[in-house]
Amino acid sequence: MVIDQAMRVVETEGIDKLSMRRVAEQLGASPMSLYRHVASKKELLGALAEEVMADLRPPGGDRSPRARVLAALEHAREAMSRHPWLLPVLLAQDPPPVRRPWLTEHVLDALLEAGLDESAAVCAYRSLWQYVTGHLLNAGREDAWRERAASAHTSDELATELEPFPVLRHALPRLASLDVHEQFTAGLEAQLDGFLATAERA
Numbered sequence: 001m002v003i004d005q006a007m008r009v010v011e012t013e014g015i016d017k018l019s020m021r022r023v024a025e026q027l028g029a030s031p032m033s034l035y036r037h038v039a040s041k042k043e044l045l046g047a048l049a050e051e052v053m054a055d056l057r058p059p060g061g062d063r064s065p066r067a068r069v070l071a072a073l074e075h076a077r078e079a080m081s082r083h084p085w086l087l088p089v090l091l092a093q094d095p096p097p098v099r100r101p102w103l104t105e106h107v108l109d110a111l112l113e114a115g116l117d118e119s120a121a122v123c124a125y126r127s128l129w130q131y132v133t134g135h136l137l138n139a140g141r142e143d144a145w146r147e148r149a150a151s152a153h154t155s156d157e158l159a160t161e162l163e164p165f166p167v168l169r170h171a172l173p174r175l176a177s178l179d180v181h182e183q184f185t186a187g188l189e190a191q192l193d194g195f196l197a198t199a200e201r202a
Helices: 002-013 020-027 041-053 065-081 086-092 102-113 118-154 156-161 166-176 180-201
Strands: none
Touching (some): 065 118, 118 180
16 A cells, blocks of 8 residues: 555656655555555665566567567566656665566576577676666657757757767768667667677577
8 A cells, every 4th residue: 555655656746756754645644654564765666666667577479589579678668668767766776676577587588599598698688678778768868869969950050060070960960850769679679689699600
């Protein structure tokens, strides 16, 4: 009940509004009574993060190992993007162990099936996961970057500033029109294919 109410506060009011007092108000209880369930706000945030992460069950279906990895990580990105508070919480503290680590299990299993040994599979999983989280961290800045690139392409002043950088200046129209989803997918596929190629050469 405490976790459910805390999740409701975070999703509807924002993570800045989350406090033991606020959750207690919503439950009609005293703040001190919550400490029988969670020891601190930090622990409460960890429990909320675990709640979301534990439900990242990848989509099913009969697919190749490569397709399974791509589908699982695309699903994770989409699911986590619906909870913008989640990633900062994960990065700000050591997250508690996830009781139902569907995503990790699914991706590692697919990588092993694709021919990677255990060490290479773990390395690939960690690298791909860091790519996903990096994309999510920068997602909020993409619109601002595209606007900046578009204005630089049309502004004489900015164009003059970029004269020492002809390659960047020439690429500005493409940067301004870049589709974030296509960029994510292309980068994910390129990284995954690189890891799979090492298994084929082994």
